[in-house]
Amino acid sequence: MELSFVRWLRERATPHRRVALGIGDDAALLADSPGHELVVTTDMLMEGVDFRLAEVSPQLIGRKALAVNLSDLAAMGARSVAAFVAVSLPRAGGERLARELYEGIFELAAEFDTSIAGGDTNSWDGPLVLSITVVGETPVGRAWRRAGARPGDQILVTGQFGGSILGKHLSFTPRLRAAAWLVEQATIHAAMDVSDGLSLDLSRLIGENGCGAELDLASVPISAAAEQLARSSGKSALEHALSDGEDFELILAVPPAEAERLLATQPLDVPLTRIGRFVDEPGLWSVGPSGGREPLAARGFEHRLE
Amino acid sequence: MELSFVRWLRERATPHRRVALGIGDDAALLADSPGHELVVTTDMLMEGVDFRLAEVSPQLIGRKALAVNLSDLAAMGARSVAAFVAVSLPRAGGERLARELYEGIFELAAEFDTSIAGGDTNSWDGPLVLSITVVGETPVGRAWRRAGARPGDQILVTGQFGGSILGKHLSFTPRLRAAAWLVEQATIHAAMDVSDGLSLDLSRLIGENGCGAELDLASVPISAAAEQLARSSGKSALEHALSDGEDFELILAVPPAEAERLLATQPLDVPLTRIGRFVDEPGLWSVGPSGGREPLAARGFEHRLE
Numbered sequence: 001m002e003l004s005f006v007r008w009l010r011e012r013a014t015p016h017r018r019v020a021l022g023i024g025d026d027a028a029l030l031a032d033s034p035g036h037e038l039v040v041t042t043d044m045l046m047e048g049v050d051f052r053l054a055e056v057s058p059q060l061i062g063r064k065a066l067a068v069n070l071s072d073l074a075a076m077g078a079r080s081v082a083a084f085v086a087v088s089l090p091r092a093g094g095e096r097l098a099r100e101l102y103e104g105i106f107e108l109a110a111e112f113d114t115s116i117a118g119g120d121t122n123s124w125d126g127p128l129v130l131s132i133t134v135v136g137e138t139p140v141g142r143a144w145r146r147a148g149a150r151p152g153d154q155i156l157v158t159g160q161f162g163g164s165i166l167g168k169h170l171s172f173t174p175r176l177r178a179a180a181w182l183v184e185q186a187t188i189h190a191a192m193d194v195s196d197g198l199s200l201d202l203s204r205l206i207g208e209n210g211c212g213a214e215l216d217l218a219s220v221p222i223s224a225a226a227e228q229l230a231r232s233s234g235k236s237a238l239e240h241a242l243s244d245g246e247d248f249e250l251i252l253a254v255p256p257a258e259a260e261r262l263l264a265t266q267p268l269d270v271p272l273t274r275i276g277r278f279v280d281e282p283g284l285w286s287v288g289p290s291g292g293r294e295p296l297a298a299r300g301f302e303h304r305l306e
Numbered sequence: 307m308e309l310s311f312v313r314w315l316r317e318r319a320t321p322h323r324r325v326a327l328g329i330g331d332d333a334a335l336l337a338d339s340p341g342h343e344l345v346v347t348t349d350m351l352m353e354g355v356d357f358r359l360a361e362v363s364p365q366l367i368g369r370k371a372l373a374v375n376l377s378d379l380a381a382m383g384a385r386s387v388a389a390f391v392a393v394s395l396p397r398a399g400g401e402r403l404a405r406e407l408y409e410g411i412f413e414l415a416a417e418f419d420t421s422i423a424g425g426d427t428n429s430w431d432g433p434l435v436l437s438i439t440v441v442g443e444t445p446v447g448r449a450w451r452r453a454g455a456r457p458g459d460q461i462l463v464t465g466q467f468g469g470s471i472l473g474k475h476l477s478f479t480p481r482l483r484a485a486a487w488l489v490e491q492a493t494i495h496a497a498m499d500v501s502d503g504l505s506l507d508l509s510r511l512i513g514e515n516g517c518g519a520e521l522d523l524a525s526v527p528i529s530a531a532a533e534q535l536a537r538s539s540g541k542s543a544l545e546h547a548l549s550d551g552e553d554f555e556l557i558l559a560v561p562p563a564e565a566e567r568l569l570a571t572q573p574l575d576v577p578l579t580r581i582g583r584f585v586d587e588p589g590l591w592s593v594g595p596s597g598g599r600e601p602l603a604a605r606g607f608e609h610r611l612e
Contacts, residue, residue: 041333
């Protein structure tokens with residue numbers, strides 16, 4: 001790493017009560033937080049696969065690389081502590097690009113009290129690759145898992161779905177504030193974040209629980225972006241809401257009385273909506289106003305390794 | 307990630323007392339370890355920069371990506387707990403390559419009681435990129451830093467130096483066992499690992515301490531590989547030992563009486579050698595048998611960002 005870039009990074013890396021900045025050391029030191037478990041997540045974004053530098057500002061790419069990890073922490077009910085940033089920069093213009101990436105990372109990190117505590121900065125003749133690992137914490141035994149949903153639990157979701165490609169996939173708010181409130185004040189049986197499409201991720205959630213889910217399609221919160229896409233895509237706004245990826249909202253399994261309370265009081269910085277319930281019988285179902293149900297196909301973004 | 311690869315990973319990911327494997331969850335959970343600080347390090351390796359797939363087996367590449375992080379933990383006196391593996395695989399043959407990389411990662415992880423606790427597996431039309439983040443721990447207040455060396459401290463090193471390119475750069479043993487013994491049983495004022503060359507890394511160490519170092523060049527432990535390289539490189543074996551990168555041995559600042567004891571008892575699984583001492587006056591010096599000293603150039607691998 002060139003010295004001026006190291007100096008630039010040091011000047012901008014905010015101090016943090018838990019982190020002894022280890023930039024001059026071989027690794028970063030984080031103070032113990034008694035009574036807490038660690039939650040760790042990692043995500044790698046690649047030029048040409050996850051974004052195109054010709055189309056997106058580096059600040060937004062840096063922001064997103066951190067935000068997808070923060071969304072994973074929110075899905076576990078954790079709060080964020082420190083992030084570690086590894087990057088391979090194209091050789092030409094690498095330092096400028098690095099500064100712009102970090103501007104986006106620093107801004108989101110400051111919003112969620114996350115220290116940029118370490119990293120590894122490289123340059124090469126290849127495309128930009130950005131890999132961020134985030135360390136968070138939850139009180140012992142309080143982390144949400146995907147497993148834990150029970151038949152009868154209500155399916156609650158934060159925010160709206162569909163059409164993320166029109167902008168939200170870059171500018172979304174990881175639901176850490178919502179998760180922090182819920183983990184302290186509510187009973188949540190299971191949770192996950194929606195990265196690959198509402199119906200596909202919901203099918204994964206029931207797969208982890210050996211149960212099924214009935215969706216009330218009329219209640220699925222559809223984003224304005226999904227409505228806008230539907231005008232030209234040949235798909236309905238509801239189809240977009242059910243299958244588009246990168247909403248980064250939370251799906252929560254909530255016992256019925258708790259769900260009633262949360263829906264009535266709306267205590268979060270984002271709307272909570274009931275979209276259905278978990279049932280004994282495995283499978284994903286849509287339920288109409290009359291109560292009749294039909295199988296619902298799980299659609300979304302499938303990751304494949306060839 | 308293709309399902310068969312996920313299943314393969316799950317079957318091989320060893321259980322660990324500290325880690326609830328989070329493969330089905332959004333992030334990994336690690337149990338708290340009261341009285342300990344966390345030590346976190348991250349390193350990214352790229353095809354064509356750090357290795358060439360045409361020349362090195364994927365097992366050794368995977369091993370090295372983990373080993374460089376473990377060496378950073380050893381330099382802090384930490385022990386390793388869990389690793390997180392993010393990888394971008396070339397699309398053709400990606401799954402086979404991933405399995406081979408992981409074979410090398412798993413083998414070294416098992417040797418050092420490290421759980422592969424999470425990761426992110428991607429494929430693309432670009433070269434292989436492998437980024438590993440390792441979480442370790444030390445008892446509170448016991449981590450070694452680069453700062454802390456005092457004039458009069460002896461400079462001790464583990465192992466031998468130079469010629470790593472002939473093989474050790476791939477097969478080196480991260481000095482975690484040596485560090486674990488020393489952090490419990492000895493007084494170490496400062497430490498770092500040698501990744502970019504003995505004289506260059508030593509010059510960085512004195513830079514962090516505002517002091518100088520006198521090296522007794524006759525006592526620098528020279529590897530057989532450095533001798534072998536010297537036969538055709540036009541450089542002496544000593545020059546290789548002082549400037550070749552990727553030795554991944556430890557430099558330790560040790561108070562004189564403690565140094566005597568360690569050198570006499572040789573308690574580690576690797577030889578300890580005294581190569582000089584820290585002095586008040588800033589700068590790197592070589593000292594001859596007669597006691598006269600001359601400035602010594604710091605040479606090694608300099609990372610540059612263009």
